[in-house]
Amino acid sequence: MGFKCGIIGLPNVGKSSLFNALVGLQKAASENYPFCTIEPNVGKVPIPDDRLIQLSKVNNSKSIINAQMEFVDIAGLVKGASKGEGLGNKFLSNIREVDAIAHVVRCFEDENVTHVHNAIDPEYDIEIIESELLLSDIERAENIIEKLNKLIKIGKNENKEERDLFLKVLDNLQSADTNALSNYSPEELQIINKNGILSFKPLMYVANLDEKSIKSGNIYNQKIKNLSKIKKIPLVNISAKIEEELSSIKDIKEKKELMKSMDIDQSGLDQFISSGFKLLNLVTFFTSGEKETKAWTLKKESYAPDAAGKIHTDFKKGFIAADVISCEKLLKLGGEKEAKLSGNIRTEGKEYIVQDGDVILFKFNV
Ligand SMILES: Nc1nc2c(ncn2[C@@H]2O[C@H](COP(=O)(O)OP(=O)(O)O)[C@@H](O)[C@H]2O)c(=O)[nH]1
Ligand SMILES: [Mg+2]
Structure with missing residues (x-):
């Protein structure tokens, strides 16, 4: 069972900044996780949960142990990725391994940071990424159907059901109807995901705003907000660069002062982690006593x-x-x-x- 959320998006949108902020958190919590190792692009982070703190108080627990999930920093996808452009095939296969997707979209202006399409246009950016996923999925679904048809031809009729499932999937992909998720049973979705169809993975949008707009929002994240409503995809606002800077400051007092001077709190990162966790469709249960209060995760x-x-x-x-x-x-x-x-x-x-x-x-x- 997976607990992995992949961070995807165009190049230069703030994926690695966000990832580094998460790794900073992980480092801060590492005392609790003596066996936690991280690969360069995989970070394990504690899932924030207020109930843990409250439980530990009533049961006088000596320590608190959060549940954890993994985030993977996946290199930027570009237009044509599904045809192998910019190592597209490798990066797409990295996405196949995750259980949920956080799609980071650039909502900050900075003339020193090049935008791959020379203009900040969240709707267009989202369309590029989603159509690359879709194109790659169509090819994959066609291959799966072809393989299953071959088996059926030699009398292995037990593959008919799965073939028909993928015919339906292909039809949904071709009409770009990824809202069709609700048409499938959990068992069917499991088969679809096991076969690496990306467009059907649980997804959230992450609007990366500059620190000045994080509270008020800006014209860019407003566009994503509208899109997220129409497509029923959760949205989280974050300021990746600030989160990254903050997470590198060890001194708590210094950190608080900086946050105060910028009039921000660090709840963006918590929200991001919590939303990522929600996508995984898990439940949390607790064990709690004087020694420790601990959160565990389990499939619904x-x-x-x-x-x-x-x-x-x-x-x-x-x-x-x-x-x-x-x-x-x-x-x-x-x-x-x-x-x-x-x-x-x-x-x-x-x-x-x-x-x-x-x-x-x-x-x-x-
Ligand atoms: N001004 C500004 N720069 C940012 C922000 N987020 C990321 N950047 C910068 O954009 C550049 C690319 O960020 P990075 O996280 O490496 O993007 P990635 O290619 O998506 O991984 C870096 O120079 C970051 O410092 C932001 O919110 N504001
Ligand atoms: Mg990067």
Whole structure:
């Protein structure tokens, strides 16, 4: 199961600046993650979650451990990428490996930073990238259908269902109808994604604004806002350059002063991470005690033993039951002891589907 979000876009839009800001965060949190290594273009970052802090307070936990997800800085795509232009094939194949896509769009003016098409035009930029993904997908879908047809021809009729699925996919791609996502079942989407169709991956737009416009917005991000409404694609505003600069400052006081002088907060990065996490269609559950309060992530609709298995494979093998309470309720009651005393902790079995925000204590046999 993946937790990877790829950062894509045209060259010089701020992808690496945003990525460096994330890596800065990761470095700041590295004490918590002694085994976390990062490749040059892959960064693991903690997912911000207020519930962790609140839970740790009521349960007097000594430490807090956030869930994590990976971001990948994918090199810039250019017009013609689907035909191999500018190492397009390599970069497109990097995108096939991620579970969700953050598309960074340039919304800042700076005459020192060249724009590949010499003008800042978010709608056109988005169209370029999306049509390259689409063109590459059409070719891929055609190849898949051809392969499956060959198998069907020699009597392997079990491939018919998948062939028909990809005929439908091809039709949607050719009419650029990526809104057709809702026409597919989760199982079908899984097959489509496994086959590397990019246009059907969960997507968000990231408007990269200069620091002066981050609060008020500007004409460029307004255009993306309209587009995001029409296409029902989430949008996050960010100032990548500022976030990058801020994340390199270790001294907290100095950082706060700089932020104050620029009249900004650093919530853009948190919002970016949270939105990326939402795209992955996961739920968060917690384990919480005096030692630590920890967030774990799990695919939606997963059963309690799968959640146990996240912690340790033995927990899954020897699963007996799960003591469960929602985080919200636990906070209201004032802590684990109070929840127990008032009989508010439920015991759930193997068939229980874990809900977002569940606080769980597993019982198991080893
Ligand atoms: N003025 C300004 N420059 C930016 C901003 N974001 C990125 N840049 C600059 O644009 C250039 C390209 O940024 P980079 O992150 O490398 O873009 P990438 O090619 O998409 O990875 C660098 O010189 C950045 O400092 C911004 O918000 N404002
Ligand atoms: Mg870059």
